[in-house]
Amino acid sequence: MSLRYLGTGRRKTSVARVILVPGETGIVINGKDMREFFTGREILAKIVEQPLELTSTLNKFGVRVNVHGGGNTGQAGAIRLGIARALVLNDESLKPALREAGFLTRDSRMVERKKYGKKKARRSPQFSKR
Secondary structure (H helix, E strand, C coil): CCCCCCCCCCCCCCEEEEEEEECCCEECCCCCEHHHHHHCCCHHHHHHHHHHHHHHCCCCCCEEEEEECCHHHHHHHHHHHHHHHHHHHHCCCHHHHHHHHHCCCCCCCCCCCCCCCCCCCCCCCCCCCC
């Protein structure tokens, strides 16, 4: 069995488990090709490829991803973080460039919870004088 590099990425409520396989090419997400998984949203495919393009390793690694939770944007962000972490495991010298681009930083923003007496997290019911 060949050497593999694992990375976990999270964003909003999405969790992505990423496996980098040296010598292969292509990105497979939940058993589908990346372009097929993110149909009609080319920008999400670009977000996923960013760490590989920055480090010039797009054709050196095959990427296999299991992702669940959240929506398209959160999943793309989680995959990007997972790929960046796996690349650092492969080659520690890539860390400064990935850190500088912000690909190793976990985006901690989460949806604010709904409070009682409110319609949403902060939206109050409409006030009526009479």
